[in-house]
Amino acid sequence: MDALSRAVNEAQKHPRSLEQELSYGTAGFRMRAEKLDHVLYRMGLLSVVFSKYKSGTTGLMITASHNPEEDNGVKIVSTLGEMMPMSWEKYATQLVNVSDALIADSLKDIITTENIDMSKPATVMLAMDTRPSSKALAQAATDGIEALGGTCKNFGLLSTPQLHFIVCCENTQGQYGQPTEEGYYQKLSAAFGKLNSGGSKSKYRPQLYLDQANGVGALKMKEMCKFLGDGLEITSVNDGSSGKLNNQCGADFVKLNQMPPAGINLEPGMRCASFDGDADRIVYFYKTSGGKFCLLDGDKIATLFAGYLSDLLKSSGLKLNLGLVQTAYANGSSTSYITDVMKVPVACVPTGVKHLHHKAEDFDIGVYFEANGHGTVLFSNDAQKAILDQSKKTGLDEATRDAAVKLETVMNLINQTVGDAISDLLVVETILSQRDWACEDWDLAYTDLPSRQLKVKVEDRTVVQTTDAERRTTHPPGLQEAVEGLAAGYKNGRAFVRPSGTEDVVRVYAEADSQQNADQLAYEVGVQVY
Numbered sequence: 001m002d003a004l005s006r007a008v009n010e011a012q013k014h015p016r017s018l019e020q021e022l023s024y025g026t027a028g029f030r031m032r033a034e035k036l037d038h039v040l041y042r043m044g045l046l047s048v049v050f051s052k053y054k055s056g057t058t059g060l061m062i063t064a065s066h067n068p069e070e071d072n073g074v075k076i077v078s079t080l081g082e083m084m085p086m087s088w089e090k091y092a093t094q095l096v097n098v099s100d101a102l103i104a105d106s107l108k109d110i111i112t113t114e115n116i117d118m119s120k121p122a123t124v125m126l127a128m129d130t131r132p133s134s135k136a137l138a139q140a141a142t143d144g145i146e147a148l149g150g151t152c153k154n155f156g157l158l159s160t161p162q163l164h165f166i167v168c169c170e171n172t173q174g175q176y177g178q179p180t181e182e183g184y185y186q187k188l189s190a191a192f193g194k195l196n197s198g199g200s201k202s203k204y205r206p207q208l209y210l211d212q213a214n215g216v217g218a219l220k221m222k223e224m225c226k227f228l229g230d231g232l233e234i235t236s237v238n239d240g241s242s243g244k245l246n247n248q249c250g251a252d253f254v255k256l257n258q259m260p261p262a263g264i265n266l267e268p269g270m271r272c273a274s275f276d277g278d279a280d281r282i283v284y285f286y287k288t289s290g291g292k293f294c295l296l297d298g299d300k301i302a303t304l305f306a307g308y309l310s311d312l313l314k315s316s317g318l319k320l321n322l323g324l325v326q327t328a329y330a331n332g333s334s335t336s337y338i339t340d341v342m343k344v345p346v347a348c349v350p351t352g353v354k355h356l357h358h359k360a361e362d363f364d365i366g367v368y369f370e371a372n373g374h375g376t377v378l379f380s381n382d383a384q385k386a387i388l389d390q391s392k393k394t395g396l397d398e399a400t401r402d403a404a405v406k407l408e409t410v411m412n413l414i415n416q417t418v419g420d421a422i423s424d425l426l427v428v429e430t431i432l433s434q435r436d437w438a439c440e441d442w443d444l445a446y447t448d449l450p451s452r453q454l455k456v457k458v459e460d461r462t463v464v465q466t467t468d469a470e471r472r473t474t475h476p477p478g479l480q481e482a483v484e485g486l487a488a489g490y491k492n493g494r495a496f497v498r499p500s501g502t503e504d505v506v507r508v509y510a511e512a513d514s515q516q517n518a519d520q521l522a523y524e525v526g527v528q529v530y
């Protein structure tokens, strides 16, 4: 039997019972876990075809990130650890929606259009988060991979960024690191150790309270700590031993509710952070001596990173352009601060990591972050080479060389394949330590404008269409004018409306000079959508 017939045959074990049309969205397919069996089988098939197309090992991650424990999802990872290209999303959508009998036709269509040599070998690396449904879904994916003759390397539980990292290492012959979980800990911990070799501090304390969303990040951070030695003392909260995944905890909960997660009795002087369910997002928070809860979100992390890298660039004598990428959700104060004070170019793109990542590639050093805490830094090939050359150059004065070596080491601490909560945590801690800052010092850069997010349930979210990196609507008629009119009524008022890429809702964002005004503006805009 040829591979395509086997793919159809094996599909009997994973029949499509769902009539609903699904689409490969911002973060792959994501929904209630019980609906996903045939989706995973078919994404197993696609990841093999994609591996043959790329002539390299691809990845398949089973997770629904910050969604409730009952959900699950799947994303395909490309050979350098980046997301599957957008041009392939239509194939994923098509393959998932055809009837069981038409699977071979759908695959043939992709193979012909992309001119794929099916005799090439294919390997897919598979990993999953801690959801109870993940294991069975991994079996469905494995069946799909094997039906098309691919080799499945199942890594079991990994954080999403760990899988991206390992796929990248595998396809770059170890240049990026060793393609194993241990290789990940080794690379990051070695860089962290070099950058944090002690010295007395007056404000920075190497103690962190870490809310791990009861997810896979808890297991992986525990492993990482074994490699870090006693450089950083972490108090684990929501480590999965009793609570439910993402329930009253995690980065998304903290960001949306602007309050500490369950399990942390927040007191002034404590530095805290929250991961999301698959450890690709992180936010920090603390309480002022006056008792106010303060969030240090993705925007604050981005400015911390960019400020540090920009200083190192200056001291190292390297002429590389540094830029920052945000989305419409970035707080207006952060954008003004980056532009007016840091004088760093800033770009705005639509929501979703693939858009940010892509835009960040326009810079020698591109820092990208979503306000929700997903982000990383990309160094172009030329930038990497320039940094390595400079750190090895003889005849430089000590301060210049030291800055170049630091840049090189920070580069090794960053998971450039995708936003990574563990890597980002280690970078934040390194910068705070080197600057000898407490959270209050970090937070001084700018003051966030109060903001509010709402979701509105509508019959058909696709009615709302946007332009200008989702900052303006083009449809339905009149909505944009109404939103602008409402925002103009508030000092520093800004609002936008966009259809969610992951849920059947329309999202509203508003900011203004006071919390009350931001709430009011969000409500008024929400009424327009409803």
Ligand code: 16G
Residues within 6 Å of the ligand: 026, 027, 065, 351, 352, 353, 354, 370, 372, 374, 499, 500, 501, 502, 503, 507
């Ligand atoms: C996904 C995206 C995240 C984005 C969020 C928006 C990836 C890996 N993740 O979680 O970046 O912020 O969706 O969701 O791209 P929304 O479209 O429902 O607002």
Ligand code: ZN
Residues within 6 Å of the ligand: 065, 066, 276, 277, 278, 279, 280, 281
């Ligand atoms: Zn996530």
